[in-house]
Amino acid sequence: MYKTQTKSTPDKVSSQDPSQIEDDEVAKITFSLQSTTIDSSVGPQLVSTRAGIVELVGEIADLPTSPPSLFVDLEGVNLSRHGTISILQIYAAPLDRTYLVDVHILKEKAFSQPAGNGMTLKDVLELSSIPKVFFDVRHDSDALFAHFGVRLAGVQDLQLMEVATRQCRRRFLSGLAKCIEFESSMTPEQKGGSYEGFNTRPLSSEILQYCAQDVGYLPGLWRRYDQRLTAIRDRRAEVEQEVERRISDSQHAAYNGNGRHMARAPPRWAYLS
Template sequence: MEGPSHQQDLLAISNSLEKISLHGGQPDSDLIDTPAAVSTLVDALDGQPTTPPSLYMDLEGINLSRHGSISILQVFVLPSRQTYLVDIHTLGDKAFSTQGANGRTLREILESDATPKVFFDIRNDSDALYSHFHIKLAGIQDLQLMELATRTFSRKFVNGLAKCIERDSPLSTDERVAWKAVKEKGAKLFAPERGGTYQVFNERPLSEEIRLYCAQDVQFLPRLWSHYDAKLTKTWETRVREVSNDRVTLSQSSDYNGKGQHMALAPKGWAWL
């Protein structure tokens, strides 16, 4: 992706990224847990700039898939540098069907191919959204695929988000310490192997530790997008877009299985490109 317009895109995102910080381990976030708040959120998301992408998303839940449930949808809006935590556990379908002032809904934004949404590994998130709310995602840019596409070493296996943040997100020393502390506190609460339970994502009021955990990673996604996008060739950009769409389609199939060693494998043929 080269040329004057691309350089302007990178400058725009760089200027926004300079103003993003973790505020000493306390990332800002608004909890969206009423239809009125959803309506306000939809108005805030609708009509955002698309180049570079404005919307960066993630999901948390219990066994996040068709076999589990969705607890929280995290949304980071780059131009305003604001993070929203949409309480899917409390709102259910109202989170997606409540209209904003212009009649648009969160469902329409998620299903719009004209509105880019950046996720990291869209597969199980898409599975959960489609299975529980019949949301057919479109306009997805998968950061996990962008990282794989920009490698200069083996493409046999994909990386997880934590590894990508650790290696590719430009963190200051203070931010790195804060990020690890929030991750550690959250893991102790929800990871079964650490004595936690994923039910904490459904406890209300949401604990401050879990709220911080939900808000934190999504704020790093624009940094990763900028890092990988600067390295993408046109050919790889096309491959990433096509396989991002393929992942969404696969997640909606009746035989999709979101667990297992196959999830760590690169897309077919990528290892040899």
């Protein structure tokens, strides 16, 4: 989520300069590495070769699906059809392992290289039978489809799960930083950073650690929001329909991933009982 077009949507539309909004969001998301922990007890595994992709797909393709095993995020410079994908992060919960796929180096081979079982990473991302958890899938879907023809399916979107389970005030979406702050009572520490760092090789230890920490927040959020969805009749179906709409819209030629509309929750959700 550390990108020029951040998916961490502001909680309300601001009249600030867009670059200032961007800097504020990056600062809020980049929490102190000393005061927080992630789910994985093992260092992140960088996947930058075709052999690494073969191993990765072989390890994650048949993991349990309930609860979801795979938590996914992407990093890039202006992550969208107009920018680039640098790194694809996958946290595999049953393995307690974080994989950082170096898309900047591997390019299309990251998605097309078959494993021993014949599956590719593209297959894993496209199969509806393999659930994948994202936070605000819109920029990720836009970039994956535009650059590599990946049609995401089986997606659970934490941003939509959060707003659908609020008791009130569902007009605006929350960004990841806001969700982490609210759910864990962690205190943000403002740190600087460069988006271009994701395209500098070799990757710095700070970038590797950031990527692992970033995706590591998602399982805890999923558990909280899934519990709340289970307690609310028929709300899960609403979320699933909206996720499908987000993905479909992001693949449309006229899709616009910038603007005030990106901060707004689905209008009909303001009236959910």
